[in-house]
Amino acid sequence: MSEINKDLINAASRVDIDQWVAKYPADQKQSAVMAALRIVQDQNGGWLTTELMDAVASYLDMDKIHVYEVATFYSMYEHKPVGKHKICVCTNISCMVCGSGEIVDHLEDKLDVKMGGTTEDNRFTLKEVECLGACSGAPMIQIGEHYYENLDAEKIDKILEELK
């Protein structure tokens, strides 16, 4: 485990991670891996590098590949740079039935970027996601920690305006 690696995690992130580590028995540090990945992802402007994942592995005494497995399994972890705001558009069944297709079209038009891409000014990334458990408010999107529900083109314009 190289110390140099661990240094990639800044002091504030370490404090955060340690809080999570403290919640689990001492010999099960690895239980904090998801939280740790989220914390270093935030520290790095919304995406993970291999070096950061390695840093988490050594911080939590895990095999690197184990961290890669977790980080590639969950769609909330990004492996490429993302824009300032990541717009997660649900296109799963309920949202689809309620018109997520139009939401996608509208976003792509408005932002001039295809699903999965990032706008040139690096402000927005569009990402297609599976059901976020908010079917009653379908169609919906998630930006940061907020859910925006019962959407239509107008509402989307307003949301984007606010985030400008």
Added chain:
Amino acid sequence: MVTIEINGQQVEAEQGQMLIEAADKAGIAIPRFCYHKNLSISASCRMCLVEVEKAPKPMPACATPVADGMVVNTKSTYALAAQKSVMEFLLINHPLDCPVCDQGGECDLQEFSIGYGSDKSQYAEIKRVVKDKDIGPLIATELTRCIHCTRCVRFGQEIAGMRELGATGRGDWMEIGTYIEKSIDSELSGNIIDLCPVGALTSKVSRFTYRVWELANNDSISAHDCIGSNCNAQTKNGEIKRVISRQNDSINDAWISDRDRYSFEGLQSDDRLTKPMIKKDGAWTEASWDDALQFAVNSLKDIKDKSQIGTVCSPSVTTEEMYLLQKVMRGIGSNNIDHRLRQSDFRGQDQDPLFPGLGMSVADVAAQQAAILIGSNVRKEQPIMGHQLRQASLKGAKISFVNPVSFDANFNVAHEFTIAPSQMFKELKVLAKVALENSSAGAPEGLAALVSSVKVTDEHKQCIAELSDADNSMVILGTIVQAMPNYSAMRILASYIADASNSTLSYLTPGANTSGAYLSGLLPNRTQVAQGEFANTDGLDTQAMFAQKLKAYILYGIEVERDLDNPVQASQALDNADFVVSLSAFVTDAIKAGSDVILPISTITESSGTLINVAGIWQSFNAVSKAKGLSKPGWKVLRVMGNLFNIDGFDYQSSEDVINELKSALALENSQSETSRATNQLVWDCPENISAQTTDIQRIAELSIYNVDAVTRRATALQKTQDAQVDVAKINSALAKKLKLEDAQAVTAKQADNTAQVTISIDNKITDNCVYLSAGNVAASSLGGGFDTIELIPA
């Protein structure tokens, strides 16, 4: 015990057993991909679904515990329907490229799809394709074929103790791989090829050289370490194409080391010797067997003083060859016979046990609760022993090391005492002192005085307490300590520590057949005289034979510059000799330079014979591959030599005759395949108190994993692995600073007048003031003794 019913048949099963185990035992086949007897259960492939009465859905047999009165059907329409749908799912993304797949013909997927698959696919969407990864020189990947059983991943985690492969991504996008570009470096890695139920992981070395149905299966024994792992050496037209493991629960479970799997490549090396050769007036000519043997025998007859003949034999040849070799030499009146190529301290040899062994079976090691290994890189020297120790450790055993290098372990090490070779005796004194303090028996003569001045730490106390508190524990002498200059003194202390802590004293020995060498009398100091009885003889040991520059030498299966502790000393002795016979499977310039006649003998797989492993198990095997050219099995060559020397009793018809003669000399029945494990404990004989306070830099030599024998050294794929990159001198950063050397700097290593060019590698696992320069590699061949002082001079 519970009784269950499977397909109408009453089956007895143990409480807690899984259905699939009970069915396997009763011989009822249930299809499976992810389940493997020696791995944890993941129940992820669902191929083993069966019908269980009263259960609301089909149950996976690998993860359903038996219960008394359970009624199971593995073949009902209901069970079959479940199995068939699983099969259909598994085939969705599979490329169905069986005609170009190495696994074709032995593929579980292929086999089950014949039983359970449909001849039509309902799937019309795009199949996914996975990019192949380069995971090193040994294993080829074709990951589009992967069915995600995760056997390879579990193997890494549970057996190899290195989680190198993983399943990244999710659902449709899940992939097996290393995520980053990386080679798989475990010394047991090749087992994932045997484990992979499809052709996703195959052997890079054997790839596209056979179709499975062309291969003949040959039960064989691995000949590259003292474990004697069971393997199946598969041949096509008499040539080994592939080696796979063969289950033996008392030795190697389902695994073999990469060395045992891939060494066969060395058999096809260009420098195989195919005809006898004679040197006449400085020029080499090919000769007939008759001429060459007659020449060798006559030249040896010309040496009137037979104590001027020295015989040195590899510890990795068959017991039959060893027995006959010593019989010939003793027959002509020479006791200078040895197989201990790297030992340098022979002072304790008259106390050697019948054979230095484990004192238990290989599998028993996994049941130990504590062990201390002295001078051993067990994981790389005997990978299967490393596996057994790791299994013990996973069950909570406390395993400690006393070593000159902090070798990488793949389990939790309880205590690690990393000290210079010159200080190891002192370290053992400390441990002996603790053992003495804890012991209720009186101190053996001289011990109290010997250990009076050493300081004990808590860590030493804990280490000994763990040994004494355990029901089963061992003190293991590894091959590194056996090569050290004051081995005999250290061995006595180790024996005392074992005694006082109620542990077994065990040896891990060099080569594949050190046990065989001892039992067949391939030793200068002892010979069999009657059934099971020995007498002392006064022959010279390996070191003395070369130090004293004899008139003639016989080298059996040896490459002097790679196989001996002090290659330079040995080469000089050969240069000086009147006559040297080499019996060898290979011919090199070095062998030519040092010999007068070279006789081509078969390698182990080309001859029938017997290896005796470190647990005293005699394992005989038949010839597997065709002999090269005119080469002959060693026992036949020695039989002729015995006859040409007119020695009585060389009328053997087969290698069995030879081994049976040895068995009867050892008071064993012909059918017996085990030598009872006599105790290894030594009679106390207080060692001299050596206090080595030297400022000189000492060399540490370990015979590195892929340099152990002539065949392995020629296995090209193994030589490309990470573990084979050993032509470096490793020092720690403190010494580097002191000597003003940098990583990757080229230097001249110098021992007395001998030099070698090496590169520095800075590695803080090496103890202070020492240079780790492994033995058996090219650089070491122009150097002296493995633990002599050494200088590093910037080039």
